[in-house]
Structure formats: structure tokens, C-alpha cells
Amino acid sequence: MLIDNIKTHVVGVDIRLESTTIAIIDIRGNIVATTHFPTMNYHDVGNFLTAMSDAIMNLLEQNTGIDCIRSIGISAPSGNFYSGCIENSPNFPWKGVVPLAAMLRDRLGLAVALGNDAHVCALGEWAFGAAHGMKDFVLLTMQSGMGSCIVSNGQVCYGANGFAGEVGHTCVIPEGRECGCGKKGCLEAYVTIKGINKTAKEVLAESNKPSLLRDVDTFTSQAIVNFCEQGDELAIETLRRTGKILGLGLANFATILNPEAIVFTEDLMVLSRWIMEDTYATFQEYVFRNIADKVKFTVSSLDDQTRALMGASVLAWDVKEYSLFK
């Protein structure tokens, strides 16, 4: 009998609307090599799959070879871990239910795991970032929408149908602003950049003070943070209000979950310097007293891309090894 070697690397794939990034990652989370290609060039999922397989094989040939690769992990919006499918994505050109994990496995002959981007990010942060060593925590994601991933007893909480974590669509202001989801008063309608733009309009209408906000139609998170850095009072007030509502939403969230930490990622990292103080103060005011002072607010220690790739690699290690060639 020969002593077998373990396979020491996995492939992590991060599929986003703009581009798809592929990385070879070792056991300790070191990224050995990366490549990327534009996602939206492929309106047919078969063509997309061909492009992805080719990119993976090229990257492997130029670097480690395929022999040391154990498995593949994919992070995708609207991804369902249970089924390995991208399901009814509102933004991708591939409609309906796409069994991407099974399709890629058949092309490459390696085990493939696929997860929802928010869940995958939490895995990355957990394995190699700010949540390392925690058993109960929440990771907040915020770009155009607001989502979260809940880790409970050291396991990702997917919920009965894989939809758990929609904290952005909990109601914070009864009969409040209309949200894109069709309901009123959702947290997301106030704290995402679209919501902040609305709040800014309200703040501007209430005041006669000059503001850099008056010169722009819409702004990004980075832009309003820049205005704050320049001492713009109304920009600061806008983010104060945003922070307060976020604090209320998170207090309710934490009262139910009693997490060890709430980890801020993506847009919330950008905004954190200007909203965190108000968020935390409001949080402390509203959270159930047994939990007050017992929840850490932390900002992610990874950048968005790395976090997703790390998470995809963790997902890859989680799936049972399988090889067509053995």
C-alpha cells in the first residue's frame, strides 16, 4: 500500500454581476493565484460555464496543476447551498433555477459546493477574519441591499428554505418609507445608499444651511463620507440619522439573537467612521438590558473580494472530496 498525499489546495470562485474572480487557495487561506473575467459577457449559462472552466484550467496549468486541488467552492448571489443552484436571480441574465454546482462538477470532475454570497462571506470572516473563534455572531452585508448571515452554535443558520438573514426587511418604522420589496418602513429603506440619499433630501429640505450635498444629484457612500471629512454639517447630520435607525434595527436583531459580535462589511465599512457612534449609542439605548454591553461591534478585517474568496475556499473544504480520475 502506498501512503497517500492529501490535496493541499482548493479553488474559490466569486461570481458577481461585474466580474467573476477565480483563485487558488491553500489550507491556511493564502491566495496563490487569481484571475477574473467579465460575467455579463455570457448571456447563455452554457457559455458562461465554458468560460469559467477554461479560466480555472488555465489558472491551474500556470500555477499548481490540478493534482493538488481538492475541490471547488463558489460564492454567488441568489445561490442556494442546499440545492447547489442559483435560484431566480433578479440580476443575472440566467433565469430560473440554474444547477451551477452540478454543471461545473461534470465539466471538471471535481467536487463543487455553491453558497449564497452573504453566507459565504460569513464563512470567510469566520475562518480568516474578525469573527475567528466565535460560535454565535452576525455578519452584516450592505451594498445595494442589506442582508446578514447568522452563525448559531458554530453553524450557519440557513433557515427552513435557505432565506434566513433578511434583516434589511424587518420593519423599524411602522408605516414608514416604501421599500423596494413592497413593504413599508424596512431597515433597508433607510440605511442603504439609496435610503441615505432620501434622508439627505429630507435633511436638505429642513434646513437653509449650505451643503456640498446640494450640488449633487445622487451620491455614493464614499462621496458622503468625503463630504463629512470636509466638515459638511448636513452630510454629518444625514449619517447621524442613518446611524440611529441602524442602531434601532440592530438592537432588535441582537435582542433576539444575543450574538457575541456584529461584523460590519462592504458599504458599512466605508460609512463606519461617521455612523458607528450613533449606531452604538442607539443600540445600547434599545437593546435588552441583559445584552447591553455584551455585543461587540467590529468592522471586517478583510476586503470584500478577499472575504468572498476565502469563504468560497472554506465552502470547498466542507464538501466531500470527489474525483472523476480516481
Next chain:
Amino acid sequence: MMELQKMKSNVVGIDIGIATTTYAVIDLRGNILAQESFDTREYPNIDNYLGVLSEHLVNLVERTCGYENIRSVGVCCPNSNYKTGCLENATNLQWKGVIPLAALMRDRLGLAVALANNSQCIALGEQAFGAAHGMRDFVIITLGHGMGSCFFSNGKMHMGNKGFAGEIGHTCVVPNGRECSCGHRGCLESYCAERGVIQTAKELLAERNEPSMLRNVDDINPKVLTEMAELGDHLAIETWRRTGEMLGMGLANYASILNPEAIILTGGLPHAGRWLLEPTEAAFENHVFRNIKGQTRLLVSSLKDGERDVLGASVLAWQVKEYSLFL
């Protein structure tokens, strides 16, 4: 020669309520073999209380199946912490501060003791013997004097980092709303639990002039409100409708976060039946995130009121590692 050991097939379940303490001998299938209770309020000193409880308990066990057939003890008590085994800063019980209840009882009884709060015990009981049987992701809501909850994720109880998870009653639904006993304002509990319902009824009586049978009642309580609603009293019906609307919204937020298979209502208030449940369901469907709409079932517990807590405590007892002073 070694004899084959017999498995201990019974446990003790104890429910420490504010008014009544109930204790029972329960077998592994959830059959209650014997059950007794006494008044909790007679013992303001915890040591006296535990002395009396132990004595009663040993008597009951000896009369029922013998002490040697008891594997362990599960205790259901408000404000207790499963992770530490302590009763922590009780709001309504008379024993204050942090009391290591599980350890104290283990030392008196010589058996392993596990402790959890009502929602957690009920969740265990419902999963083993009730409406949540076979479910891996579900929420239990207890709605009576107070409002609490417990949820299961991936088939396991979620306790949170320090064991305080599930305080749905103290999530804010109306910023700057009603004062709550916890010191905050606008908590869900201050609208949906017993005191909240009564306050809603009183507010309605004050704000409207229409006649109502409630005006002749000295002591308005949920039972009276349900009876009046059955008789067609508009203000009683409206009281339940407002309660249900708040409750439905609170539960929708909960479901949006967790995507549970079911939310199971337990406790006294769900006895109001359709007067409460119909508006709750309507508000729930109205407020829940659309992906979850139609996926989460609202259910009412199928276990009996007097048995639910001790039954849950018995399931808890099976979770603790066996230990006996006498072996």
C-alpha cells in the same frame, strides 16, 4: 460476574412558576407518571424553598418509581440561563441576584440537574412531543404575563453567546411607545402580553364613546375580553385586533430574520382563538419578507397548559450528562 445494568427510564421535570411550582415524574416517551404542585410564593428564602421542593420531590418519586429509576432532573424557570445553570436577575420571582439553582439542586438531590427558561423548555417539549416534532428550524413564542421566545436552527437550540437569546418581547416596535417593565419604551411585550392587552382595552374605552360591556367590568383580563368578543362586543374585538396587528408585525420581523418552518404560539393568550389569531395572521402576511411569505406556518401549541412546561423540563433532563451521588 458483571451484571447487565438497567437503564434508568424516568426523569423529573420541574416547572418553577411565579405562583405555582409543579413537579412530575415523566418517562422517556413523555408519559407523566405522577404530578404535584405547591405555592411558590410561600418561600421567600431560596434555601427554604429548595428544602421543601426536595422533600416533596423525593416523596413523590419514592411513591412512583423509586429514586434508583430517576436518571436526572430538568428545571424550567423564568430568567434562568441554560449555559450557566443560574437563575439570573429574575424580574418577577422573589429571589434576587444570581442564584446557581442547578448546582444547589444537584447537591441536594444527588442527581444531575439541567436548568433552562420557559421558552427553551417549551421548545424542547414541542420538538419532542408536540407541534414542532420533526422540524429543524422553528420558533416558539410564549405569550402570557410576559412574552418570550426560543428558536431552533439546524435542529439545535439557539441560545446566543451568553444564553440570553430570544427576547422578542423586548424588541422595539413603536419608537417612544408605551413604557415596558424592562425600562425601555415601545417593546412588543408592552402591547402583546397580558398587561399590554389590558392597557389597549382601557385606552380604547377612554378614546371611544360607544357602549361596551367592558365598561361594567372591574377587572379586565384576557379571559373576559375573549368572552366579550364571543358575545359580539365591538371594543373587545377591536382590542384583540390591535393586539394581533402588533403581534403579526413582530412575528413577521422574526420570520424575516430566521426563515423558520413554523412559529408556534404557546401560553395563555392564544386561547383568545380567532379573535387574536386572524388579525395576527393578516398582519404577519402583510409584513413578512416576500421570499418567506407562505413558507412559514403559524401554529398553536397542541400540548396541555398544565403539562407543557414540565414535559419540556423532562426533555431538558435527558440532555444533561447522567450523574449520581449514590453509585
